[in-house]
Amino acid sequence: MARENRTKYIILGLLNHEDLSGYDIKKRIDVSLKHFWDLSYGQIYPTLKQLLEDGYIHKVEVTKEAGPERITYSISEKGKLYLVQWLKESSEEDKLRSEMLLKLFFSSLIEREDVIHAINEFAVKSHNKAQLFSAFEDQLTAVMKDNDDHVYYYLSVLFGKKLMKAYIDWSEEATEILSNKKS
Protein backbone atom coordinates (compact mmCIF):
# COMPACT_ATOMS: atom_id res chain seq x y z
CA MET A 1 0.00 0.00 0.00
CA ALA A 2 2.40 2.61 1.28
CA ARG A 3 4.81 3.92 -1.28
CA GLU A 4 8.19 2.23 -1.20
CA ASN A 5 11.27 4.16 -0.34
CA ARG A 6 13.49 3.77 -3.39
CA THR A 7 16.41 5.51 -1.66
CA LYS A 8 17.19 2.31 0.20
CA TYR A 9 17.48 0.31 -2.99
CA ILE A 10 19.61 2.87 -4.78
CA ILE A 11 22.09 2.89 -1.95
CA LEU A 12 22.11 -0.89 -1.71
CA GLY A 13 22.52 -1.15 -5.47
CA LEU A 14 25.55 1.08 -5.46
CA LEU A 15 27.08 -0.62 -2.42
CA ASN A 16 26.62 -3.97 -4.10
CA HIS A 17 29.17 -2.89 -6.67
CA GLU A 18 31.71 -1.33 -4.33
CA ASP A 19 32.10 -0.05 -0.78
CA LEU A 20 31.24 3.62 -0.54
CA SER A 21 30.72 6.51 1.85
CA GLY A 22 27.66 8.75 1.82
CA TYR A 23 29.61 11.37 -0.02
CA ASP A 24 30.75 8.86 -2.63
CA ILE A 25 27.20 7.65 -3.14
CA LYS A 26 26.12 11.17 -3.98
CA LYS A 27 28.96 11.51 -6.47
CA ARG A 28 28.14 8.22 -8.16
CA ILE A 29 24.53 9.27 -8.54
CA ASP A 30 25.49 12.63 -9.98
CA VAL A 31 27.41 11.07 -12.84
CA SER A 32 25.01 8.30 -13.72
CA LEU A 33 21.64 7.89 -12.09
CA LYS A 34 20.52 11.45 -11.51
CA HIS A 35 18.71 11.65 -14.85
CA PHE A 36 16.32 8.90 -13.79
CA TRP A 37 16.30 9.27 -10.04
CA ASP A 38 18.12 11.95 -8.11
CA LEU A 39 18.95 11.90 -4.39
CA SER A 40 20.08 14.61 -1.97
CA TYR A 41 22.32 14.36 1.10
CA GLY A 42 19.23 14.94 3.19
CA GLN A 43 17.98 11.57 1.97
CA ILE A 44 21.27 9.68 1.80
CA TYR A 45 22.62 10.13 5.31
CA PRO A 46 19.44 9.31 7.24
CA THR A 47 18.80 6.30 4.99
CA LEU A 48 22.34 5.05 5.53
CA LYS A 49 21.72 5.26 9.25
CA GLN A 50 18.51 3.30 8.95
CA LEU A 51 20.02 0.64 6.68
CA LEU A 52 22.76 0.14 9.24
CA GLU A 53 20.25 -0.25 12.08
CA ASP A 54 18.30 -2.79 10.05
CA GLY A 55 21.40 -4.81 9.23
CA TYR A 56 21.30 -4.29 5.48
CA ILE A 57 24.73 -2.69 5.48
CA HIS A 58 27.88 -2.76 7.64
CA LYS A 59 30.34 -0.08 8.58
CA VAL A 60 33.65 -0.93 6.95
CA GLU A 61 36.05 1.69 8.11
CA VAL A 62 36.31 5.15 9.47
CA THR A 63 39.35 6.87 8.03
CA LYS A 64 40.70 10.27 8.76
CA GLU A 65 43.59 10.89 6.41
CA ALA A 66 43.08 14.52 5.66
CA GLY A 67 40.13 16.66 6.55
CA PRO A 68 36.93 15.22 7.99
CA GLU A 69 36.49 11.59 8.83
CA ARG A 70 35.16 9.30 6.19
CA ILE A 71 32.78 6.43 6.89
CA THR A 72 32.70 3.63 4.37
CA TYR A 73 29.87 1.10 4.16
CA SER A 74 29.46 -2.33 2.59
CA ILE A 75 26.35 -4.33 1.80
CA SER A 76 25.45 -7.37 3.94
CA GLU A 77 24.02 -10.68 2.78
CA LYS A 78 20.66 -9.57 4.14
CA GLY A 79 20.98 -6.39 2.10
CA LYS A 80 21.74 -8.31 -1.07
CA LEU A 81 18.68 -10.48 -0.64
CA TYR A 82 16.56 -7.43 0.00
CA LEU A 83 17.90 -5.77 -3.15
CA VAL A 84 17.41 -8.81 -5.37
CA GLN A 85 13.87 -9.25 -4.15
CA TRP A 86 13.07 -5.68 -5.19
CA LEU A 87 14.74 -6.14 -8.57
CA LYS A 88 12.45 -9.06 -9.30
CA GLU A 89 9.24 -7.20 -8.52
CA SER A 90 7.50 -5.42 -11.35
CA SER A 91 8.05 -1.69 -11.57
CA GLU A 92 5.79 1.22 -10.94
CA GLU A 93 4.99 3.39 -13.94
CA ASP A 94 7.31 6.19 -14.92
CA LYS A 95 6.47 9.62 -13.69
CA LEU A 96 7.28 12.66 -15.72
CA ARG A 97 6.83 16.16 -14.39
CA SER A 98 7.37 18.83 -16.95
CA GLU A 99 6.79 22.44 -16.04
CA MET A 100 7.42 23.37 -19.65
CA LEU A 101 4.56 21.19 -20.87
CA LEU A 102 2.34 22.46 -18.10
CA LYS A 103 2.89 26.05 -19.18
CA LEU A 104 2.44 25.14 -22.81
CA PHE A 105 -0.93 23.71 -21.97
CA PHE A 106 -2.14 27.09 -20.74
CA SER A 107 -0.25 29.20 -23.25
CA SER A 108 -3.24 30.60 -25.09
CA LEU A 109 -2.95 33.42 -22.54
CA ILE A 110 0.42 34.62 -23.82
CA GLU A 111 1.97 35.67 -27.14
CA ARG A 112 2.76 32.96 -29.61
CA GLU A 113 6.29 34.30 -29.99
CA ASP A 114 6.91 33.84 -26.29
CA VAL A 115 5.81 30.24 -26.57
CA ILE A 116 8.13 29.60 -29.50
CA HIS A 117 10.93 31.14 -27.52
CA ALA A 118 10.27 28.87 -24.57
CA ILE A 119 10.23 25.81 -26.82
CA ASN A 120 13.53 26.87 -28.26
CA GLU A 121 15.01 27.15 -24.80
CA PHE A 122 13.78 23.63 -24.10
CA ALA A 123 15.35 22.39 -27.34
CA VAL A 124 18.73 23.88 -26.46
CA LYS A 125 18.70 22.25 -23.03
CA SER A 126 17.78 18.93 -24.61
CA HIS A 127 20.63 19.25 -27.09
CA ASN A 128 23.11 19.81 -24.31
CA LYS A 129 21.88 16.81 -22.41
CA ALA A 130 21.98 14.71 -25.57
CA GLN A 131 25.63 15.57 -26.02
CA LEU A 132 26.31 14.57 -22.47
CA PHE A 133 24.72 11.18 -23.05
CA SER A 134 26.68 10.74 -26.28
CA ALA A 135 29.93 11.38 -24.47
CA PHE A 136 29.01 8.73 -21.91
CA GLU A 137 28.12 6.35 -24.69
CA ASP A 138 31.52 6.76 -26.34
CA GLN A 139 33.28 6.02 -23.09
CA LEU A 140 31.18 2.95 -22.49
CA THR A 141 31.42 1.41 -25.95
CA ALA A 142 35.19 1.70 -25.68
CA VAL A 143 35.18 -0.17 -22.38
CA MET A 144 32.54 -2.72 -23.34
CA LYS A 145 34.39 -4.33 -26.26
CA ASP A 146 35.76 -7.17 -24.22
CA ASN A 147 33.60 -6.81 -21.15
CA ASP A 148 29.88 -7.03 -20.59
CA ASP A 149 29.77 -5.56 -17.11
CA HIS A 150 28.51 -2.19 -18.18
CA VAL A 151 25.68 -3.33 -20.42
CA TYR A 152 22.99 -2.00 -18.09
CA TYR A 153 24.70 1.30 -17.62
CA TYR A 154 24.95 1.49 -21.39
CA LEU A 155 21.24 0.79 -21.82
CA SER A 156 20.34 3.58 -19.43
CA VAL A 157 22.50 5.99 -21.41
CA LEU A 158 20.83 4.77 -24.60
CA PHE A 159 17.49 5.56 -23.00
CA GLY A 160 18.65 9.07 -22.22
CA LYS A 161 19.77 9.58 -25.79
CA LYS A 162 16.46 8.40 -27.24
CA LEU A 163 14.56 10.57 -24.80
CA MET A 164 16.50 13.68 -25.76
CA LYS A 165 16.05 12.88 -29.42
CA ALA A 166 12.29 12.71 -28.89
CA TYR A 167 12.39 16.07 -27.06
CA ILE A 168 14.32 17.70 -29.90
CA ASP A 169 12.05 16.21 -32.58
CA TRP A 170 9.02 17.45 -30.78
CA SER A 171 10.50 20.94 -30.35
CA GLU A 172 11.09 21.22 -34.07
CA GLU A 173 7.66 20.00 -35.04
CA ALA A 174 5.95 22.16 -32.44
CA THR A 175 7.82 25.24 -33.58
CA GLU A 176 6.85 24.56 -37.16
CA ILE A 177 3.19 24.12 -36.31
CA LEU A 178 3.10 27.34 -34.31
CA SER A 179 5.01 29.32 -36.92
CA ASN A 180 2.78 28.32 -39.81
CA LYS A 181 -0.42 29.30 -38.10
CA LYS A 182 -1.73 32.79 -38.15
CA SER A 183 -2.12 34.07 -34.62
Next chain:
Amino acid sequence: MARENRTKYIILGLLNHEDLSGYDIKKRIDVSLKHFWDLSYGQIYPTLKQLLEDGYIHKVEVTKEAGPERITYSISEKGKLYLVQWLKESSEEDKLRSEMLLKLFFSSLIEREDVIHAINEFAVKSHNKAQLFSAFEDQLTAVMKDNDDHVYYYLSVLFGKKLMKAYIDWSEEATEILSNKKS
Protein backbone atom coordinates in the same frame (compact mmCIF):
# COMPACT_ATOMS: atom_id res chain seq x y z
CA MET B 1 14.51 29.86 -3.50
CA ALA B 2 11.66 27.78 -2.17
CA ARG B 3 10.07 25.50 -4.67
CA GLU B 4 6.94 26.90 -6.26
CA ASN B 5 3.64 25.27 -5.74
CA ARG B 6 2.49 24.38 -9.24
CA THR B 7 -0.90 23.20 -8.01
CA LYS B 8 -2.05 26.82 -7.80
CA TYR B 9 -1.19 27.48 -11.41
CA ILE B 10 -2.79 24.31 -12.71
CA ILE B 11 -6.06 25.16 -10.98
CA LEU B 12 -5.93 28.76 -12.18
CA GLY B 13 -5.11 27.61 -15.69
CA LEU B 14 -8.11 25.33 -15.81
CA LEU B 15 -10.42 27.92 -14.25
CA ASN B 16 -9.26 30.44 -16.80
CA HIS B 17 -10.93 28.34 -19.45
CA GLU B 18 -14.18 27.59 -17.62
CA ASP B 19 -15.75 27.66 -14.17
CA LEU B 20 -15.22 24.40 -12.34
CA SER B 21 -15.63 22.62 -9.01
CA GLY B 22 -12.84 20.73 -7.27
CA TYR B 23 -14.26 17.48 -8.51
CA ASP B 24 -14.39 18.80 -12.09
CA ILE B 25 -10.80 19.96 -11.87
CA LYS B 26 -9.70 16.46 -10.97
CA LYS B 27 -11.64 15.05 -13.90
CA ARG B 28 -10.14 17.53 -16.35
CA ILE B 29 -6.66 16.65 -15.16
CA ASP B 30 -7.33 12.94 -15.50
CA VAL B 31 -8.17 13.22 -19.17
CA SER B 32 -5.46 15.63 -20.21
CA LEU B 33 -2.73 16.82 -17.88
CA LYS B 34 -2.06 13.80 -15.73
CA HIS B 35 0.68 12.50 -18.01
CA PHE B 36 2.78 15.59 -17.35
CA TRP B 37 1.61 16.64 -13.93
CA ASP B 38 -0.87 14.76 -11.82
CA LEU B 39 -2.82 16.10 -8.84
CA SER B 40 -4.79 14.41 -6.08
CA TYR B 41 -7.87 15.62 -4.18
CA GLY B 42 -5.63 16.04 -1.18
CA GLN B 43 -3.88 18.81 -3.08
CA ILE B 44 -6.82 20.29 -4.95
CA TYR B 45 -9.24 21.07 -2.13
CA PRO B 46 -6.78 22.74 0.24
CA THR B 47 -5.30 24.77 -2.64
CA LEU B 48 -8.75 25.88 -3.72
CA LYS B 49 -9.33 27.10 -0.18
CA GLN B 50 -6.10 29.01 -0.18
CA LEU B 51 -6.66 30.56 -3.61
CA LEU B 52 -10.05 31.78 -2.41
CA GLU B 53 -8.53 33.34 0.72
CA ASP B 54 -5.89 35.08 -1.38
CA GLY B 55 -8.46 36.45 -3.81
CA TYR B 56 -7.22 34.60 -6.87
CA ILE B 57 -10.57 32.89 -7.34
CA HIS B 58 -14.22 33.52 -6.46
CA LYS B 59 -17.01 31.24 -5.41
CA VAL B 60 -19.58 31.21 -8.20
CA GLU B 61 -22.38 29.05 -6.98
CA VAL B 62 -23.25 26.31 -4.62
CA THR B 63 -25.77 24.00 -6.19
CA LYS B 64 -27.48 21.01 -4.77
CA GLU B 65 -29.50 19.41 -7.50
CA ALA B 66 -28.99 15.79 -6.75
CA GLY B 67 -26.64 14.32 -4.22
CA PRO B 68 -24.02 16.38 -2.43
CA GLU B 69 -23.62 20.12 -2.86
CA ARG B 70 -21.37 21.35 -5.58
CA ILE B 71 -19.16 24.41 -5.28
CA THR B 72 -18.12 26.09 -8.50
CA TYR B 73 -15.23 28.56 -8.72
CA SER B 74 -14.16 31.19 -11.23
CA ILE B 75 -10.85 32.98 -11.69
CA SER B 76 -10.50 36.63 -10.63
CA GLU B 77 -8.58 39.37 -12.44
CA LYS B 78 -5.89 39.06 -9.79
CA GLY B 79 -5.74 35.35 -10.48
CA LYS B 80 -5.35 35.91 -14.22
CA LEU B 81 -2.46 38.28 -13.68
CA TYR B 82 -0.82 35.81 -11.35
CA LEU B 83 -1.19 33.04 -13.90
CA VAL B 84 0.14 35.07 -16.83
CA GLN B 85 3.14 36.15 -14.79
CA TRP B 86 4.02 32.51 -14.16
CA LEU B 87 3.52 31.58 -17.80
CA LYS B 88 6.10 34.17 -18.81
CA GLU B 89 8.79 32.93 -16.43
CA SER B 90 11.23 30.36 -17.72
CA SER B 91 10.55 26.78 -16.71
CA GLU B 92 12.32 24.45 -14.38
CA GLU B 93 13.89 21.39 -15.96
CA ASP B 94 11.83 18.28 -16.52
CA LYS B 95 12.04 15.60 -13.94
CA LEU B 96 11.70 11.98 -14.85
CA ARG B 97 11.51 9.27 -12.26
CA SER B 98 11.62 5.80 -13.67
CA GLU B 99 11.69 2.82 -11.38
CA MET B 100 12.14 0.58 -14.40
CA LEU B 101 15.37 2.32 -15.38
CA LEU B 102 16.53 2.30 -11.80
CA LYS B 103 16.12 -1.46 -11.59
CA LEU B 104 17.72 -1.92 -14.97
CA PHE B 105 20.77 -0.10 -13.71
CA PHE B 106 21.31 -2.71 -11.01
CA SER B 107 20.16 -5.71 -13.02
CA SER B 108 23.49 -7.50 -13.18
CA LEU B 109 22.25 -9.19 -10.01
CA ILE B 110 19.38 -10.99 -11.74
CA GLU B 111 18.89 -13.26 -14.74
CA ARG B 112 19.07 -11.70 -18.16
CA GLU B 113 15.77 -13.33 -19.09
CA ASP B 114 14.04 -11.57 -16.23
CA VAL B 115 15.40 -8.26 -17.45
CA ILE B 116 14.17 -8.88 -20.97
CA HIS B 117 10.80 -9.77 -19.54
CA ALA B 118 10.64 -6.52 -17.58
CA ILE B 119 11.56 -4.50 -20.66
CA ASN B 120 8.81 -6.22 -22.57
CA GLU B 121 6.31 -5.30 -19.89
CA PHE B 122 7.49 -1.71 -20.18
CA ALA B 123 7.07 -1.84 -23.97
CA VAL B 124 3.51 -3.11 -23.70
CA LYS B 125 2.57 -0.33 -21.29
CA SER B 126 4.14 2.22 -23.62
CA HIS B 127 2.20 0.83 -26.55
CA ASN B 128 -1.05 1.18 -24.67
CA LYS B 129 -0.30 4.75 -23.74
CA ALA B 130 0.72 5.53 -27.31
CA GLN B 131 -2.67 4.32 -28.52
CA LEU B 132 -4.35 6.52 -25.98
CA PHE B 133 -2.45 9.56 -27.23
CA SER B 134 -3.28 8.66 -30.83
CA ALA B 135 -6.97 8.53 -30.02
CA PHE B 136 -6.72 11.99 -28.46
CA GLU B 137 -4.87 13.22 -31.51
CA ASP B 138 -7.60 12.02 -33.85
CA GLN B 139 -10.26 13.79 -31.83
CA LEU B 140 -8.27 17.00 -31.78
CA THR B 141 -7.32 17.14 -35.45
CA ALA B 142 -11.00 16.74 -36.27
CA VAL B 143 -11.91 19.68 -34.06
CA MET B 144 -8.95 21.86 -35.02
CA LYS B 145 -9.72 22.16 -38.73
CA ASP B 146 -11.47 25.46 -38.38
CA ASN B 147 -10.40 26.38 -34.91
CA ASP B 148 -6.99 27.02 -33.37
CA ASP B 149 -8.08 26.94 -29.74
CA HIS B 150 -6.76 23.50 -29.06
CA VAL B 151 -3.31 23.91 -30.56
CA TYR B 152 -1.55 23.71 -27.20
CA TYR B 153 -3.52 20.71 -26.12
CA TYR B 154 -2.61 19.14 -29.42
CA LEU B 155 1.08 19.87 -28.90
CA SER B 156 1.02 18.22 -25.50
CA VAL B 157 -0.54 15.13 -27.02
CA LEU B 158 2.09 15.17 -29.75
CA PHE B 159 4.71 15.25 -27.02
CA GLY B 160 3.17 12.20 -25.40
CA LYS B 161 3.19 10.34 -28.69
CA LYS B 162 6.84 11.11 -29.37
CA LEU B 163 7.75 10.10 -25.85
CA MET B 164 6.02 6.74 -26.16
CA LYS B 165 7.65 6.17 -29.52
CA ALA B 166 11.05 6.75 -27.94
CA TYR B 167 10.19 4.31 -25.14
CA ILE B 168 9.14 1.64 -27.63
CA ASP B 169 12.22 2.16 -29.82
CA TRP B 170 14.46 1.86 -26.82
CA SER B 171 12.70 -1.31 -25.63
CA GLU B 172 13.29 -2.97 -28.97
CA GLU B 173 16.92 -2.00 -29.20
CA ALA B 174 17.59 -2.94 -25.60
CA THR B 175 15.99 -6.34 -26.05
CA GLU B 176 18.05 -6.97 -29.13
CA ILE B 177 21.29 -6.02 -27.42
CA LEU B 178 20.55 -8.26 -24.45
CA SER B 179 19.43 -11.19 -26.60
CA ASN B 180 22.50 -11.16 -28.82
CA LYS B 181 24.98 -11.29 -26.00
CA LYS B 182 26.07 -14.47 -24.38
CA SER B 183 25.24 -14.36 -20.71
Next chain:
DNA sequence: TAGAGCATGTAAGCAGTTACATGATTCA
Protein backbone atom coordinates in the same frame (compact mmCIF):
# COMPACT_ATOMS: atom_id res chain seq x y z
C1' DT C 1 -29.33 -4.24 -1.93
C1' DA C 2 -24.83 -3.54 -3.11
C1' DG C 3 -21.73 -1.02 -5.66
C1' DA C 4 -20.35 2.79 -8.55
C1' DG C 5 -20.30 7.53 -9.17
C1' DC C 6 -21.03 12.26 -7.40
C1' DA C 7 -18.95 15.58 -4.25
C1' DT C 8 -16.86 17.50 -0.35
C1' DG C 9 -13.12 17.59 2.76
C1' DT C 10 -9.41 16.28 6.70
C1' DA C 11 -5.48 13.90 8.92
C1' DA C 12 -1.49 11.21 9.13
C1' DG C 13 2.62 10.36 7.44
C1' DC C 14 6.26 9.70 4.22
C1' DA C 15 9.22 11.87 0.54
C1' DG C 16 12.17 15.27 -0.72
C1' DT C 17 14.47 19.93 -0.77
C1' DT C 18 16.97 23.51 1.22
C1' DA C 19 19.51 25.74 4.45
C1' DC C 20 22.45 25.42 8.02
C1' DA C 21 26.41 23.88 11.09
C1' DT C 22 31.10 22.20 11.46
C1' DG C 23 35.84 22.08 10.27
C1' DA C 24 39.86 20.61 7.71
C1' DT C 25 42.69 20.98 3.30
C1' DT C 26 44.04 22.49 -1.16
C1' DC C 27 44.63 25.68 -4.70
C1' DA C 28 44.53 30.13 -7.08
Next chain:
DNA sequence: TGAATCATGTAACTGCTTACATGCTCTA
Protein backbone atom coordinates in the same frame (compact mmCIF):
# COMPACT_ATOMS: atom_id res chain seq x y z
C1' DT D 1 43.19 35.40 1.93
C1' DG D 2 39.31 33.50 0.16
C1' DA D 3 36.95 30.05 -2.37
C1' DA D 4 36.28 25.28 -3.54
C1' DT D 5 36.25 20.57 -2.22
C1' DC D 6 36.04 16.98 1.16
C1' DA D 7 32.81 14.99 4.47
C1' DT D 8 29.46 14.49 7.92
C1' DG D 9 25.04 15.39 9.51
C1' DT D 10 20.41 17.83 11.31
C1' DA D 11 16.20 20.71 11.19
C1' DA D 12 12.57 22.94 9.13
C1' DC D 13 9.60 22.91 5.81
C1' DT D 14 6.84 21.90 1.74
C1' DG D 15 4.86 18.48 -1.39
C1' DC D 16 2.17 14.66 -2.10
C1' DT D 17 -0.21 10.28 -1.31
C1' DT D 18 -3.31 7.53 1.05
C1' DA D 19 -6.83 6.49 3.88
C1' DC D 20 -10.72 7.89 5.96
C1' DA D 21 -15.34 10.21 6.85
C1' DT D 22 -19.81 11.62 5.09
C1' DG D 23 -23.91 11.01 2.53
C1' DC D 24 -26.69 11.22 -1.59
C1' DT D 25 -28.45 8.99 -6.18
C1' DC D 26 -28.62 5.86 -9.78
C1' DT D 27 -28.25 1.38 -11.80
C1' DA D 28 -27.58 -3.70 -12.22
